[in-house]
Amino acid sequence: MNVHFQLIWRTAIIAALITISHALHAQQLKAPLEQAGYYRIQVGDYEVTALSDGTVPIHLHELLTNVSDKEIDSLSALSFQTATAEASVNAYLIRTGGKLVLIDAGTAELYGPTLGHLPESLQKIGVSPEQIDAILITHIHTDHTGGLMLGDKMMFPNATIYISRPETDFWLSETSRKHAPERLQKWFKEAADKVGPYMAAGKVKNFEYGQELLPGITPLATPGHTPGHTFYSLESKGERMLFVGDIIHAAAVQLPSPSVTITFDVDPGAAAAQRIKAFKDAAAKGYWVAADHVSFPGVGHLRAQGNGFIWIPVNYSTLGNGQ
């Protein structure tokens, strides 16, 4: 066998091994089951549609903090789950004042084939990304802002992107990136990739907390998970739905034990305090809560129980009121 032939032969074997390894990997990460991907509910005059970006396995032993593995296991078991949970990634579309307003934007290509399905969920309800007028971002983490861009293409070219000033100041600042710990570095890079182009195009706007931003919608400051984490409160005709972003990631654990935090929390202590305050308020007042990582559609009510809370999912309704 001459040297040239040996080289070709070796290259062919390596190429075959790479193909086999890709095929095995693809098998493990096969496409998700086809589910409806949307769920609609009326809040006063406004129509809210929960939209699924998909789901992703999360490993609670690795992600959750301020809790033992044993406690994670026992709390998960109470919900008939394990420490490998399947987390939803939800976004919400509000029709308000003739506008189409999206709350958070999904993940696009960043987290594999089980996520990135927000555009298909929109398509199922007959809405194209070009029709979206405004996007309200709860915070700049790429399971909420990844879907703003697909590669170098703006997914929502006609939308104004609303983000709180503390959030843009933190994630798009070179100074804060330099001072941030290693565990947060990936989020800075992804913030530049996914929000940066909209900033450069002058499409990102900040807002005043506590003042109506769009008809019926008011942003509320809830720093902790990130410095500019924001709730959006939708109110109409005495009804209210609070969009709470990442106030909760692992429902089976953080509802009964809301002091449990997650490695992504920029300020874990403040994140836990915000969660407890928000859950107490929602349980006391009885308004709707819409949470990006609670099992799709992520819409329900909270009730206090012992030192924690229980989640009552929206009643399936074809009449639109969920009662």
Ligand SMILES: [Zn+2]
């Ligand atoms: Zn998130």
